[in-house]
Amino acid sequence: xxxxxxxxxxxxxxxxxxxxxxxxxxxxxxxxxxxxxxxxxxxxxxxxxxxxxxxxxxxxxxxxxxxxxxxxxxxxxxxxxxxxxxxxxxxxxxxxxxxxxxxxxxxxxxxxxxxxxxxxxxxxxxxxxxxxxxxxxxxxxxxxxxxxxxxxxxxxxxxxxxxxxxxxxxxxxxxxxxxxxxxxxxxxxxxxxxxxxxxxxxxxxxxxxxxxxxxxxxxxxxxxxxxxxxxxxxxxxxxxxxxxxxxxxxxxxxxxxxxxxxxxxxxxxxxxxxxxxxxxxxxxxxxxxxxxxxxxxxxxxxxxxxxxxxxxxxxxxxxxxxxxxxxxxxxxxxxxxxxxxxxxxxxxxxxxxxxxxxxxxxxxxxxxxxxxxxxxxxxxxxxxxxxxxxxxxxxxxxxxxxxxxxxxxxxxxxxxxxxxxxxxxxxxxxxxxxxxxxxxxxxxxxxxxxxxxxxxxxxxxxxxxxxxxxxxxxxxxxxxxxxxx
Numbered sequence: 001x002x003x004x005x006x007x008x009x010x011x012x013x014x015x016x017x018x019x020x021x022x023x024x025x026x027x028x029x030x031x032x033x034x035x036x037x038x039x040x041x042x043x044x045x046x047x048x049x050x051x052x053x054x055x056x057x058x059x060x061x062x063x064x065x066x067x068x069x070x071x072x073x074x075x076x077x078x079x080x081x082x083x084x085x086x087x088x089x090x091x092x093x094x095x096x097x098x099x100x101x102x103x104x105x106x107x108x109x110x111x112x113x114x115x116x117x118x119x120x121x122x123x124x125x126x127x128x129x130x131x132x133x134x135x136x137x138x139x140x141x142x143x144x145x146x147x148x149x150x151x152x153x154x155x156x157x158x159x160x161x162x163x164x165x166x167x168x169x170x171x172x173x174x175x176x177x178x179x180x181x182x183x184x185x186x187x188x189x190x191x192x193x194x195x196x197x198x199x200x201x202x203x204x205x206x207x208x209x210x211x212x213x214x215x216x217x218x219x220x221x222x223x224x225x226x227x228x229x230x231x232x233x234x235x236x237x238x239x240x241x242x243x244x245x246x247x248x249x250x251x252x253x254x255x256x257x258x259x260x261x262x263x264x265x266x267x268x269x270x271x272x273x274x275x276x277x278x279x280x281x282x283x284x285x286x287x288x289x290x291x292x293x294x295x296x297x298x299x300x301x302x303x304x305x306x307x308x309x310x311x312x313x314x315x316x317x318x319x320x321x322x323x324x325x326x327x328x329x330x331x332x333x334x335x336x337x338x339x340x341x342x343x344x345x346x347x348x349x350x351x352x353x354x355x356x357x358x359x360x361x362x363x364x365x366x367x368x369x370x371x372x373x374x375x376x377x378x379x380x381x382x383x384x385x386x387x388x389x390x391x392x393x394x395x396x397x398x399x400x401x402x403x404x405x406x407x408x409x410x411x412x413x414x415x416x417x418x419x420x421x422x423x424x425x426x427x428x429x430x431x432x433x434x435x436x437x438x439x440x441x442x443x444x445x446x447x448x449x450x451x452x453x454x455x456x457x458x459x460x461x462x463x464x465x466x467x468x469x470x471x472x473x474x475x476x477x478x479x480x481x482x483x484x485x
Contacts, residue, residue: 026120028055028063031113032076035060038115047122049094065090065098075105076116088123100127149231150248155241156203158183158196162245170229170250172222183246188220203235203242216251228252272460295338302331355393355427356384356420359400363418366404373408378419388427392481395457396429399465402454403431403477411435413474425483434474438467454479 020027026044030037040055048055048063064072068090091099104119144151150167154160160183163175171178171186178185184192219227231248309324356379363377387393400418407416413435421428451467454477458465463481470476 026122028060028118028120029108029110029115030060030118031115032107033114035073035076037063038110044120047093047099047120048091054094063091065092088127091120098124100124150229150250151245152183152186152248153243153245154183155243156199158199158244161243167248170221170227170248171219186219188218188226191218199244202233203244219248219250228255269459269462272456295335298331298334298338302328302335305331354385354387355397356386358393358397359418359420360384362397362401362404366408370408373413374415375404376415376417378417380421383421386422386424388422388481389461389483392427392461392463395461395463396427396479396481399454399457399477399479400429400431402457406451407431407433407435407475411437411475427479427481429479430476432470432474432476434470434472437469437473438475 020039021041023041024043026047027039027041028037028044029039037056037058037060040052042052045052045055050058060072060076061069072089086102088100088102091101093099100123102121102123106117108115108117144162144164147164147166148169150170151162151164152160152167153162160178160181163173163178165175167173167178168175184195187195215230217229219229221227228251229248230251231246233244233246236243236245305324305327360377360379363375367375404416404418407413411433413433416431416433419428419430419432421430454467455465458479458481461481462484463479465480466476466478468476
C-alpha cells in the first residue's frame with residue numbers, strides 16, 4: 001500500500017528530471033568510483049556533439065583533454081566534492097575539437113551510489129576572444145616597444161601612463177621613473193603653461209576620437225639639453241576613460257645636419273660666386289694683356305717685316321722671298337688667332353651693349369661656321385635693351401655659350417633655338433634643340449662637366465636651372481634669375 005507521501009515524491013522526481021533534461025546548460029551526472037557518465041541532458045549532447053545515448057556510454061576521461069586527466073582524477077575524489085577549483089577546463093567534442101568550459105559540481109547519493117552532478121558552461125568563444133585580445137595586446141605592445149618614435153600616453157591631466165623604449169631613448173628617462181609623472185616634465189619650462197592650455201583645449205571634445213599633427217616643438221632631455229621634435233597627438237576612448245597618445249620624432253640631429261648642409265651650400269655658393277667673379281676679372285685682364293701687349297708686339301713684328309722687305313734690294317733670292325711671304329702669313333694667322341681668343345675670352349659688345357647684343361652676336365658668329373644647323377635667337381625688342389647685374393649677365397652668357405656648344409657638338413640637332421626674356425628684376429634664358437635628347441639626371445653623372453659647369457654658374461648668381469628633355473624632342477636648358485629684394 002502506498003503512503004500518502006508517495007505521489008508527492010513522484011511529482012518532485014518528475015520535476016527534477018524535467019529540470020535536468022530541459023536545462024539550457026549542459027548537465028552530466030557521473031559515478032565517482034568509476035567516472036562513467038550516468039545521465040546527460042540534451043544541452044550536453046549538443047555541446048559535445050554526441051547523442052544522449054552515446055554520452056551515457058562514455059567515461060568522463062573521454063570528454064576531458066588528455067593533458068588534464070591527472071587533475072580530473074584528483075577532482076573526482078569525494079573529498080574534493082565541493083572544492084573543485086573554479087577554472088577553465090579543456091574538454092573535447094565528438095570530433096576531437098577542444099572546448100573550453102567552466103564547471104560547477106555537487107555530490108549526491110543516487111540510488112545508494114556516490115555520484116556527482118556537473119553543470120557545464122561552454123566559454124570557448126569567450127576564451128577565443130580573450131586569447132585574440134591578448135595576442136592583439138601583445139602585438140601592439142611589440143610594435144610600440146620596437147618603434148624608434150617616442151610614444152607616450154597620458155590621461156587628460158597629463159599624467160603619463162605609457163612611456164615606450166623609444167621615449168626612453170629620446171628623453172633619457174626610464175619608463176618606471178616616468179610612470180605617473182606629468183608630461184610637462186618633458187618640455188622646457190617656458191612652454192609648460194601654454195602646453196597645459198593646448199592640452200585642455202584639445203581634450204574639450206569629450207572623448208570623441210581626434211588626431212592632430214604637431215608642428216615643430218621643443219622637448220627637454222633628462223640632461224637638460226633641448227630637443228627639436230615633431231609628430232602627432234591623438235585622443236582616443238579606452239573603456240570609460242579618455243587617453244591622449246602622443247607620437248614624437250626627434251628631429252634634433254636631422255635639423256642640425258640640415259643646418260650644416262645649408263651652411264655648406266651657402267659657403268659653396270659664395271665660393272662659387274667669388275670664383276666666377278675672379279674668373280671674369282682674370283679673363284678681362286688676360287684679354288687686355290693679349291690686346292695691349294701681345295697684340296702690339298705682333299703688330300710691331302709685322303711693321304718690321306714690312307720695313308725689312310722695303311729696304312731689301314730688288315733682286316733677292318727666291319728662297320728669301322718665300323720665307324718673307326711665310327713670315328707675313330704666320331703673322332696674319334697669329335693676329336687672326338689672337339682675335340678669336342679675345343672673342344672667346346671677352347665677348348664683343350658685352351660691356352657696351354649688354355647681354356642680348358652679346359648673345360645675338362654669339363649666335364651669328366657660330367652660324368657662319370654651322371651650315372648643317374639652324375641657329376635662331378628670340379628676344380623681344382623691349383628686352384634687348386635691358387641691362388641686369390654684371391655678375392648675372394656674365395654667368396648667363398657663359399651658360400648660354402656652354403649650352404650652345406653642347407647642342408652643336410653632341411646633340412645631332414638640326415635646329416637650336418635660344419630665347420631671352422625678362423624684366424628689370426628677372427631674367428630667363430632657354431636653349432632648346434631638336435636633337436637626340438638627354439636623360440633627366442644625366443647632367444649629374446660623372447663626365448658631364450659641361451652640364452655641371454652650367455649648374456654651378458647658375459648657383460653662383462642664385463638662379464635656378466632646369467636641364468632635361470624638351471617637350472617634343474631634344475634637350476631643353478632653362479635658367480631663371482630673380483634679383484634679390
